[in-house]
Amino acid sequence: MRKLLARLYGDKSVGSIRAYDAKSPLTQILSVFFVLICALIIVIVLLPVIWVVFAGFKDIRELNRSTSFFPASFDLSSYVKTWGQLHFTEHYINSFIVLIGGVFCAVIFNGLLAYALGILRPPGYKIVFGLVMWTMLIPPTTSVVAQYLNIRSVVETLAGLMNVKSQETLLAVAPLWFIMGANAFWLVLFKQFFEELPKDYIEAATLDGCSDLRVFTHIILPLSKPIMMVVAIFAATAAWSDFLLPHLLLNNSRWSTVMVRLFEFRSAMRVNDTDRLRAVVFSIIPPIIIFSLFQKQITSGIATGGIKG
Amino acid sequence: MPVSQKKNINRAISGWLIMLPTLILFAFYVWEPLLKIIQMSLYNAQGFTLTEFVGLDNYKSLLANPDFTIAWKNTFMYTFWSLIIGFCVPILLALLITETPVFRSLTRVAVYFPNILPGLAVMLIWLFFFKPGNAGVLNNILATVGIKPLTWLSAKGWTIPLIVVTMTWRSAGSTALIYMAGISGINPEQVEAATIDGAGIIRRIFSVILPSLTGLVKVMLILQIISVFQILYEPLMMTNGGPNNASISIMMLVYNYAFLHFDFPKAAAVSVMICIVLSLFTALYFVVSGRRGKE
Numbered sequence: 001m002r003k004l005l006a007r008l009y010g011d012k013s014v015g016s017i018r019a020y021d022a023k024s025p026l027t028q029i030l031s032v033f034f035v036l037i038c039a040l041i042i043v044i045v046l047l048p049v050i051w052v053v054f055a056g057f058k059d060i061r062e063l064n065r066s067t068s069f070f071p072a073s074f075d076l077s078s079y080v081k082t083w084g085q086l087h088f089t090e091h092y093i094n095s096f097i098v099l100i101g102g103v104f105c106a107v108i109f110n111g112l113l114a115y116a117l118g119i120l121r122p123p124g125y126k127i128v129f130g131l132v133m134w135t136m137l138i139p140p141t142t143s144v145v146a147q148y149l150n151i152r153s154v155v156e157t158l159a160g161l162m163n164v165k166s167q168e169t170l171l172a173v174a175p176l177w178f179i180m181g182a183n184a185f186w187l188v189l190f191k192q193f194f195e196e197l198p199k200d201y202i203e204a205a206t207l208d209g210c211s212d213l214r215v216f217t218h219i220i221l222p223l224s225k226p227i228m229m230v231v232a233i234f235a236a237t238a239a240w241s242d243f244l245l246p247h248l249l250l251n252n253s254r255w256s257t258v259m260v261r262l263f264e265f266r267s268a269m270r271v272n273d274t275d276r277l278r279a280v281v282f283s284i285i286p287p288i289i290i291f292s293l294f295q296k297q298i299t300s301g302i303a304t305g306g307i308k309g
Numbered sequence: 310m311p312v313s314q315k316k317n318i319n320r321a322i323s324g325w326l327i328m329l330p331t332l333i334l335f336a337f338y339v340w341e342p343l344l345k346i347i348q349m350s351l352y353n354a355q356g357f358t359l360t361e362f363v364g365l366d367n368y369k370s371l372l373a374n375p376d377f378t379i380a381w382k383n384t385f386m387y388t389f390w391s392l393i394i395g396f397c398v399p400i401l402l403a404l405l406i407t408e409t410p411v412f413r414s415l416t417r418v419a420v421y422f423p424n425i426l427p428g429l430a431v432m433l434i435w436l437f438f439f440k441p442g443n444a445g446v447l448n449n450i451l452a453t454v455g456i457k458p459l460t461w462l463s464a465k466g467w468t469i470p471l472i473v474v475t476m477t478w479r480s481a482g483s484t485a486l487i488y489m490a491g492i493s494g495i496n497p498e499q500v501e502a503a504t505i506d507g508a509g510i511i512r513r514i515f516s517v518i519l520p521s522l523t524g525l526v527k528v529m530l531i532l533q534i535i536s537v538f539q540i541l542y543e544p545l546m547m548t549n550g551g552p553n554n555a556s557i558s559i560m561m562l563v564y565n566y567a568f569l570h571f572d573f574p575k576a577a578a579v580s581v582m583i584c585i586v587l588s589l590f591t592a593l594y595f596v597v598s599g600r601r602g603k604e
Binding site: 005008009013014015016017018020021024026027030031034035037038039041042044045046048049051052055063064067109110112113115116117120121122123124125128131132133134135138141142143144145146147149150152154178179181182211212213216237240241243244248259262263266273276277280283284287288290291295298299302303 | 320322323330331332334338339343345346357404407409415417418420422425427431435437490495500504509511517518541542563573576577580587588591595
């Protein structure tokens, strides 16, 4: 036990316990306790998710009567049927349209402003940064009413000028792309990263006569791939999960996303519990894929952004 | 005009041109709506158009509305319970994951995992767990140890704490990661010096690790209050404010005024009040986090 613990704590240099504590009985008891609690936490975290996937395999009668955790059969055809009946292909496509435009806007617009605030620093940049920071903590949800009215009036005006129905064109979706470009949290992530870039590259390029915009596209962005990844991942999960503004803008249109549908299912009588559960499973698959691919970038982005921001 | 001065002006112009597109977005999505709700709260409206200036009448009629008082009271209850239930969990998680001999990175990834799930999906899953009667998942689990089914969210005193539990389940992991980063930023020599002075592992946690986290704890405390104060999605999805307004929050009142009754001025008036409270918290945040930066 002592040797095992000493080895497990071998190169640990953070927190309280060190390898030399392995001989104390208190450490030995506590470490066993810690492992048990960790196992319990992993169960608490994963259980609801595993439950919903399993429950999706049950039919409605089994869901209401059987108390078993496992379904009677793992027959994928029930999932396939719900997918088709609730038109999930369409909703997935819509969600991805919102997501891709949103990620693009999140990286470009926040990146540009961060570049100006962090590197170019034109006169007055401090006021701009102050304004951005002040509104960072006042959530957009408080002004969602005004936001919605703003968006509506611009979209309807544009649709009138172009002589189209807004709900049938991408005009209905575009506001959800551009809103990703005004995010103070991602802006700060970019700004911190840019400020730590080597200055000589940028100065050399400026002396060579590169315009500021060219410096951004040809020097800053190629050097900033790690932070672009972090912001892109955050923007992608945010775009996928958001539902209030999408619900207000896209409800009853051909663009309704996975989350908009899921929000409607909460009260829709014609959707039964099993379909609802399967829809939940469909809605969590893409984020889980993103998370398993990029879990390192996500967790490190949270830690640095949280500490400094 | 000297060449260098002209160059400076050009640089300033190009800098502002680069900021302009994003500033337009911020103005359109963030700043103008904030000003607009202030204006709207002082008017009467017919649908989307403002009709006449009524001064503070919207505010006055809100104060007379019993729902308004209940919503504020509930919002404070949410904040209270989130401090009781939700505030310590991330700190304990961070300490646990730092000190556990095995499962360190697995637990780290696992506790963060619920964060990436869409909030809506999480709430729907928990609704099935909290279902009253024999069909509820938690009641099933209780039945195996012989406890009678509970009514969970429909029991009046339970609604807010249970909603806070689901919020904690979803978001504790990301806060824990921030605390973990804070712990790993502590100079290891400090811990070793305490060891040489004869401090045991528990003592080291209380006299070295926790004290160095105080600044971070204060910042996270304010951030948590700010985020719980705007709670909307959870009561909207899970209980629709019920039972009998027991879980209606102040943001939900905004939502109801705006999108159920289409009474935009009242919605705006409530929003303005929320913004004032949040601005105070934000000011406090900058004082605390600024002081932390200087330390």
